[in-house]
Amino acid sequence: MSTNPVPQPVVCPECGARVDLPPGTVDGEILPCGDCLAELEAVSVNPPVIALAPEIEEDWGE
Numbered sequence: 240m241s242t243n244p245v246p247q248p249v250v251c252p253e254c255g256a257r258v259d260l261p262p263g264t265v266d267g268e269i270l271p272c273g274d275c276l277a278e279l280e281a282v283s284v285n286p287p288v289i290a291l292a293p294e295i296e297e298d299w300g301e
């Protein structure tokens with residue numbers, strides 16, 4: 240696992256907007272696109288690779 244020390248620009252795969260991976264982002268972290276609000280997964284932060292996060296059903300029942 241790696242973290243990024245500085246903001247890294249990536250392109251939202253959904254809408255093409257520029258999204259910055261904030262410092263401290265870790266591999267696998269989920270970030271919202273500020274433009275289309277898609278959930279993006281930082282597959283890797285070094286080098287920065289972003290993908291649409293898999294849809295997760297909100298099922299918090301136990």
Ligand SMILES: [Zn+2]
Pocket residue numbers: 251252253254255256272273274275276277
């Ligand atoms: Zn987007």
